[in-house]
Amino acid sequence: MHLFDKEVRFSCSGIVGASFPQAAGAAFAFKYRGEDNVAVAFAGEGAANHGTFYETLNAASLWELPLIVVVEDNMYADSTPKNMALATPHHFQRAMSLNVPSYLVDGMDVIDVYLATRKAVQRARSGGGPSLIEAVTYRFRGHFEGDGQEYRERDEVEVWRLMDPITRLGNRLTKLGVEKERLEERRRRAREKVDEALKFAEESPYPEPSTALTGVFR
Template identity: 45%
Template sequence: MTTETTEAAMALSAEQRQGLLRQMILIRTFEEAILREYHADKGPGFDIGKGLIPGEMHLAAGQEPVAAGICAHLEQGDGLTAAHRPHHLAIAKGMNLRSLTGEIFGRESGLGRGRGGHMHLFDPSIHFSCSGIVAEGFPPALGQAFAFRNAGTNNIAVTVAGEGAANAGAFHESLNLAALWKLPVIFVIEDNDWGISVPRSSSTSVPSNAVRAAGYGIPGVRIEGNDVEAVYAAAAEAVARARAGEGPSLIEVHTLRLLGHFEGDAQGYRTDLATVPGEDPIPVYRQKLLDAGAVTEAEVAAMEDEARAQVEDAVEHAKNSPTPNPAEALKYVFVEGASS
């Protein structure tokens, strides 16, 4: 981190720090509810453990500092593309919890009317999209940034992916074009140490993807310690650079995956499971703010109560929403009125 970035982290007010904690608590509360419902007993006649949520499930517990720190600087009109582990970013970007939950549950009240599932969340109102395809989010982010600049707006695009995606061709092609065209885009890599079951050291030739930025003539920084305030500060610098027309930046955050690659992953390949719970960023940051006098126990409890109320409302709304009619499976595949 640069001196300016470090100073920005130190300059955070108590209110700003509370906002970061509140965002992380909301994200974790949401994902804990999703985890609960994913394994819930649906009742007589159903297999226990199948739950109400269809398909695979990739949760981001432990990676909340990335979403909270980055999205604190984004406006509604800014673009954000994410990968297959998207809930934390979607929530921090401002996605409606009812619409998000409805889509995860495969209900008509969802963003895609229940047709996309949790890896395919699209919300034009906040310029958010994600995909289960590795490195898929990089090129669309360039398109957004190109459109924003040509339209003369002050908006920027951010694209977030795991460290494995930084080995894909789309990553390098996107960095090259973004640098060449000086696009207002920020590349964010979440390094949670594991590309499914492969450690980063077994798949990547450099110890930090941040050094790859130099090959394209753009700034690159790696944040250690899963520190939300350090992420916030680095993002502030990158966002200011992009909005000023100075081009792209790359931020890599050494974050943490508390759970498996997907829900049901036995994680027999992991050697760090014994120490992972003690590295949970939320209790660590909560204690940091309590020690600094930036928040009180009562205020933290209020944040938790507020988060639970929002999340449970969204879950109940999803449960009470209708499932798609199989007879209308093709209804939203094509644009209405378009000729074949």
């Protein structure tokens, strides 16, 4: 969970809910320096139950920061069903109480997510302030490898598999006239990239033990 890449401006934190204030800090810097950048925070619906969610949206709304908060609602915080931890049906209702425009989207539909994201980015770059996107989605695998998944029924998973976003997008593009050969070429290239990444990881040497504390705050 501790990943960072300065070149593509990507980072994440091992602290649940930390992405909200961290992204707000980046958004504040963008606005302060007059840069045409937008900060995006991603978190699950469980992490959005942390106080950082409200504190961040309040500050971002007050200061009109170029921030987009994306809540990936897969209905389970680890193994806790959302209806056992959230008093309201959706997090976007909470965001709207802080005067933050919000979008509830089908997180299994690439086009739906894209359209909402484009609106939120345009709003942020035009000085309109923050937005929230709540994407209702699902995870087919457990919260971690080895997760017994006793908290959900197998049939539930299979029903959601019928809405796989990659399959749905492929079917939609086919109906819109995109050649099947073109789609298959894209799939082939995607598989090659994954294979290359796995090969690189498996063949890379282990780091020297002396580097274990490099970059660690002490």
